[in-house]
Amino acid sequence: MSSIAIFCGSAPGKDSVFVENARKVGETLAAQGKTLIYGGGRSGLMGVVADSTLAAGGRAIGVMPESLAEHELAHPHLTELHIVENMHARKIKMSELAEGFIALPGGSGTLEEIFEQWTWAQLGIHSKPCAFFNVAGFYDDLLKFLRQTSEKGFTQPRFCEALIVSNCIDNILQQFEQYRVPEMKWEVPELEWVQQELAK
Structure with a gap:
């Protein structure tokens, strides 16, 4: 497994433990020779993961919609930056590039991204693993809720x-x-277009 998608906050959070662990993620990906696939931003935990990956000699590939790139939110020193039409195209491109998905602490955007990939896995659109990096118990309540949906x-x-x-x-x-x-x-069958996009 050579490429990992990271979903995380565009803010750093209020506890330094989030930044510390985001930095550890980037360093670990670089040390293991895995390419970081992420949203392309330079702020918050997104920026920390990218900065630490690059500083450790790793590769960082960003995927950003045109609307966000126009606001100069893109990280300026990435290995590659893909500018796509919209948020939907962003998620398809990230899914195409990554072999696994990890959610670090973040807000609604982070949750939306990891849940879509988890749903696609359930539907057989892809067969890639999804994970929650549960820093300081950040996802404890969410995981409890997910168990309830099963129960x-x-x-x-x-x-x-x-x-x-x-x-x-x-x-x-x-x-x-x-x-x-x-x-x-x-x-x-009606989701075959997603599979076709991922296969391009």
Whole structure:
């Protein structure tokens, strides 16, 4: 597994532990020779992960919609920067480039991105692992809610079990290498266009 997508906040958060762990993620990706795939921003945890990856000699590839790039929010020193039409194209491009997805602490955008990839995995659009880097218990309540969706019959247990959760980035990456794809939920012919976009 040579490329990892990181979803995280465009703000640094109010606790230095978030920045410290974002820096550790970048350093670890670089040390393991894995390319960082992320949203292309220079601020918040996004910028920290990119900066630490590059400082450690790693590769960082950003994917940013035109509207955000026009506001000069793009990181200026990336290995590559892909400017795409909109947010939907951004997620498709990131999914195409990455072999696994990790959510660091962040807000609604981070959640939207990781949940879409997790949903695509359930539908068989891709077979890549998804993980929550649970820094300082940041995702504890969310994970409790996801277990409830399974207990109440809205999420099949195998999909919750397939989510990788750890407060250690090395552990997450190790589990990625051992990932076993759960049986998909069902075939979804109307989503074949997504698969076609990812195959380009």
